[in-house]
Amino acid sequence: MHTAAPVPPSPDWADRTAALLEGVRARGPLVQCITNTVVQNVTANVLLALGAFAAMVDVTTEAGAFARVADALLVNTGTPHPEPRAASLEAAHAAHDAGTPWVLDPVAVGSLPVRTALARDLLALRPTVLRGNASEVLALLGGSAGGRGVDSTAGPDDARAAAVAATDGRTVGALAVSGPVDLLVAPGTGVVRVANGTPLLTRITGGGCALGAVVAAFTAVAPEDPGAAAVAATAVHTIAAELAARDAGGPGTFQPLFLDRLATLTPEDVVREARITTEPTAVSA
Numbered sequence: 001m002h003t004a005a006p007v008p009p010s011p012d013w014a015d016r017t018a019a020l021l022e023g024v025r026a027r028g029p030l031v032q033c034i035t036n037t038v039v040q041n042v043t044a045n046v047l048l049a050l051g052a053f054a055a056m057v058d059v060t061t062e063a064g065a066f067a068r069v070a071d072a073l074l075v076n077t078g079t080p081h082p083e084p085r086a087a088s089l090e091a092a093h094a095a096h097d098a099g100t101p102w103v104l105d106p107v108a109v110g111s112l113p114v115r116t117a118l119a120r121d122l123l124a125l126r127p128t129v130l131r132g133n134a135s136e137v138l139a140l141l142g143g144s145a146g147g148r149g150v151d152s153t154a155g156p157d158d159a160r161a162a163a164v165a166a167t168d169g170r171t172v173g174a175l176a177v178s179g180p181v182d183l184l185v186a187p188g189t190g191v192v193r194v195a196n197g198t199p200l201l202t203r204i205t206g207g208g209c210a211l212g213a214v215v216a217a218f219t220a221v222a223p224e225d226p227g228a229a230a231v232a233a234t235a236v237h238t239i240a241a242e243l244a245a246r247d248a249g250g251p252g253t254f255q256p257l258f259l260d261r262l263a264t265l266t267p268e269d270v271v272r273e274a275r276i277t278t279e280p281t282a283v284s285a
């Protein structure tokens with residue numbers, strides 16, 4: 001069995017990404033984040049650098065009410081203490097009910113029982129985008145044991161079949177599977193690969209978790225097209241990181257340079273740097 005060969009880079013995706021980046025900056029979406037205690041600061045800074053706004057509204061009673069008025073919601077299972085756990089479910093129910101686009105990042109699901117049960121309950125509320133590394137996506141959709149803590153032991157292609165199966169119109173709106181080459185799937189978009197990025201994103205905490213927030217910001221400006229939001233967010237995040245890495249001396253200088261690049265990234269940068277390919281969803285035998 002082999003995967004169908006990718007078609008050449010699609011200028012159309014680069015143009016759509018550039019347009020959606022301008023849309024995010026023009027709208028300045030407010031993203032409610034219920035995320036882990038490790039990455040809260042970097043997540044808020046990434047959203048602000050992008051031109052979006054962050055609010056960590058992660059306590060019960062407030063979380064559901066806020067999800068009805070926020071422009072988008074991020075739920076990340078990285079440190080699922082009882083209060084944010086309950087707030088996650090409250091907010092996801094409200095988002096589902098109110099039509100607020102929302103992103104699920106099932107951090108470290110698999111063999112860890114508390115977050116795995118939580119992520120399954122959240123998945124039943126049909127996230128607009130399911131974003132995670134390959135081990136997390138496989139564990140949530142396929143029931144495997146997960147990765148090594150928060151890190152993946154699989155590549156995006158290992159999760160390809162499960163991701164495609166989940167774009168059945170009922171499970172999720174779109175999938176964003178991160179890795180050396182990110183893999184995005186949504187009904188009607190086929191499989192899209194974004195080859196931008198830098199290994200430095202894996203040498204700071206939040207490289208993936210902040211991407212979840214960026215995806216949420218983009219769903220706010222393209223709620224009817226979660227696949228396009230996921231592709232554009234991934235491309236913007238990874239192109240900014242790639243440009244930052246060119247000037248970075250290591251993880252310490254990379255992080256502020258990444259924020260600078262997110263803030264200054266132009267549509268022309270996106271069109272020049274994007275390495276986005278598409279292929280049919282079906283694979284030939």
Ligand SMILES: Nc1ncnc2c1ncn2[C@@H]1O[C@H](COP(=O)(O)OP(=O)(O)O)[C@@H](O)[C@H]1O
Pocket residue numbers: 132133134150151152178179180181182196197198199201202206207208209211237238
């Ligand atoms: N080897 C790599 N080369 C370039 N970019 C990478 C590499 N590994 C991961 N990335 C990028 O790092 C970000 C986080 O991905 P990943 O490490 O898979 O997420 P997580 O932190 O959730 O495990 C993504 O934007 C992805 O494109």
Ligand SMILES: Cc1ncsc1CCOP(=O)(O)O
Pocket residue numbers: 036038039078079107150204205206207208209210
């Ligand atoms: C280290 C750690 N432990 C629990 S959540 C978390 C942050 C993970 O961030 P990322 O998935 O972006 O690397």
Ligand SMILES: [Mg+2]
Pocket residue numbers: 105107108132133150208209
């Ligand atoms: Mg992660």
